[in-house]
Amino acid sequence: MNFTDKFNGTDSYVATEDLTVAVNAAVTLERPLLVKGEPGTGKTELARQVSAALGLPMIEWHIKSTTKAQQGLYEYDAVSRLRDSQLGEECVHNVKNYIRKGKLWQAFHADGKSVLLIDEIDKADIEFPNDLLQELDRMEFYVYETGEMISAKHRPIVIITSNNEKELPDAFLRRCFFHYIRFPDMDTMKEIVEVHFPGLKEQLLTTALTQFYEIRETSGLKKKPSTSEVLDWLKLLLAEDLTPEDLRRDGANALPKLHGALLKNEQDVHLFERLAFMARGQR
Template sequence: MKFASTDSYIATEDLTVAVNAAVILQRPLLVKGEPGTGKTELARQVAQSLGMPLLEWNVKSTTKAQQGLYEYDAVSRLRDSQLGDERVHDVKNYIRKGKLWQAFDAEERVVLLIDEIDKADIEFPNDLLQELDQMEFFVYETGEMVKARHRPIVIITSNNEKELPDAFLRRCFFHFIRFPEMETLRRIVEVHFPGIKDGLLTAALTQFYELREVPGLKKKPSTSEVLDWLKLLLAEDLGPKDLARDKVSLPRLHGALLKNEQDVHLFERLAFMARGQR
């Protein structure tokens, strides 16, 4: 089985090649790209396309690599020992399996998503090198070696907030999701809004790409934001004429596209300067 576009997810040719190459090489697929370009959704669609369960490990700034393997609850064991609980005699009662252990222990092959790995401490990727490479780890509290029954398909996403270590990068197959071109974005929109009028879609996407090209934007609007914007345009029953504007004025319902006050003020300044030049 190979990954390909689905009825609900448009994957470019280079993305499908990257996914299938990572599967063949049995290496984690490291996916980078602008926020909102579908990195997280990719893992869900790969699982759906290949008919595999999905396990999601959402990384935060406080996440430690050990949590992906297992956590030993020594405090609960101490409390139970003081209360005379019989559970205290089996240390396994106090071992909580992490997402990696769950993936290794699964009865069938799974897709494991490690989402936004760059949010964690810089040592986080290095601490997972052995486990992701050898697909095994040692549990010191029980003395057992946990080995993967089936090698999971590992998809790792990053928003480039931190540089990842070279040793980690060497073990991954890398793919950068470029922002979709107009034609690809049209196909993505038509998946979400089948039957959308061509005139409205053309006018909206033309304006959207013009917006992204404005110099000085702090955050360029992404795919998810243009979908939100189009949903509002359709709900308000707006047409191409309703979107008419000059390139420096704020678009209709701009709160779906511009997500900080600096970018709103940028357009206000550009409009003010344009009026002054008339």
């Protein structure tokens, strides 16, 4: 393999040692890197940072529930061709005018090596990963309408993200290098915050993060706040110029300040309201 650059994180992205090992192992093995983890832990951003760190162009394929694997290869626009034939257009005689290149085709025919992000693969139909097995393994596919075999000029670095909404097929998993992004511990989170809010006062940061982790560990919470949400919360705390004393909670006021940045459904808001009610009753 000619590509020897290593990923070691960037100034704007804190990558743990096991994450950098996973990225570089996938590159060395020339296998897709399958990244799982809670929503908001930086899976999608990882691909962008790998692209930036290695100086490679980025091709993003964001998967929806209606996305089909074929769309990543190419789409044949038969309707436009029929319309043009009825209008007597000359371009109708060349079928290539009606082939729309998908994200894999773009990555395969890029001028140099690229990073291909297949984002949230678990949103698609269960057959979606299986439908891409051969194409990702062999780095080629056949275009039936033109009789062409499209092969990768430069094998892209493929990063696939999943939020674990669906189990992925074993045959697909065998072809990937897997990494689970664990939720950051307090020290790692402080490093992440320092990147986004350099010079944040230590007492405010410690008070806020202690409260944040207490909220995450509250029994019965439906949706735990994520890394992206704690960053939003800290941005609001700074905008409101709140002090560590302002953040203190007691039994009568269990909801955190500006809780809308952390709690994203009414069940979790009601949970903290019930905790406050129970605390008042015990006084």
